[in-house]
Amino acid sequence: MKVKNAKFVISAVSPKQYPEGNLLEIAFAGRSNVGKSSLINALVDRKNLAYSGSRQGMTRQINYYNLDNELHFVDLPGYGYAAVSKSEKNLWGKVIEDYLNIRPQLYLVLLLLDIRHKPSKDDENMYRWILASGIDYLVVATKADKISRQQMKNNVLLIRNTLQIPSEKDIICVSAQKRTGIENLWAAIDEYIVEEDVNPK
Numbered sequence: 001m002k003v004k005n006a007k008f009v010i011s012a013v014s015p016k017q018y019p020e021g022n023l024l025e026i027a028f029a030g031r032s033n034v035g036k037s038s039l040i041n042a043l044v045d046r047k048n049l050a051y052s053g054s055r056q057g058m059t060r061q062i063n064y065y066n067l068d069n070e071l072h073f074v075d076l077p078g079y080g081y082a083a084v085s086k087s088e089k090n091l092w093g094k095v096i097e098d099y100l101n102i103r104p105q106l107y108l109v110l111l112l113l114d115i116r117h118k119p120s121k122d123d124e125n126m127y128r129w130i131l132a133s134g135i136d137y138l139v140v141a142t143k144a145d146k147i148s149r150q151q152m153k154n155n156v157l158l159i160r161n162t163l164q165i166p167s168e169k170d171i172i173c174v175s176a177q178k179r180t181g182i183e184n185l186w187a188a189i190d191e192y193i194v195e196e197d198v199n200p201k
Helices: 036-044 086-102 121-133 149-163 182-198
Strands: 006-012 024-030 062-067 071-075 106-114 137-142 171-173
Touching: 024 036, 024 086, 024 121, 036 062, 036 071, 036 106, 036 137, 036 182, 086 106, 086 121, 106 121, 106 182, 121 149, 137 149, 137 182, 149 171, 171 182
Parallel strands: 024 071, 024 106, 106 137, 137 171
Antiparallel strands: 006 062, 062 071
């Protein structure tokens, strides 16, 4: 998909602030600093549409971006930030879980994982939430330019085994900085868009 016009819509802090209408939504989930904003920018070919605030991991906002008035990219709060209390982490979890459970426009979740590291317990919990929700998903391994090809193969296998991802489910490796894997990711997303148009949920 070639995006001609992408714009920021709103930073929602509660469901009543979610945009109205029936545009399909693709949500980006992942740990703080996994590269969600960078990936969104790479997918829409813009440098500064999405950005990470200076207070990394310190927000519960859900950021919406409109793409050609056809769909929304939804940037969920980053989880797993160490320098916050357990109660604050629980609040983030509730924000994400509520969104996954109540948003009918949501049809695809991109779970972002840093390919350099073994998935954390928070990543495992996020993956289980997605599975429990019944929503279609893609697993995206970010920062692929930071390691060698052999390490990439090894770490993809580590991710698959840790999360018990089915063998038929691809893990898409990308580098937002080098723009590698972006076309492959768009191709995977487009398959779901076409399927949703043909067989709406």
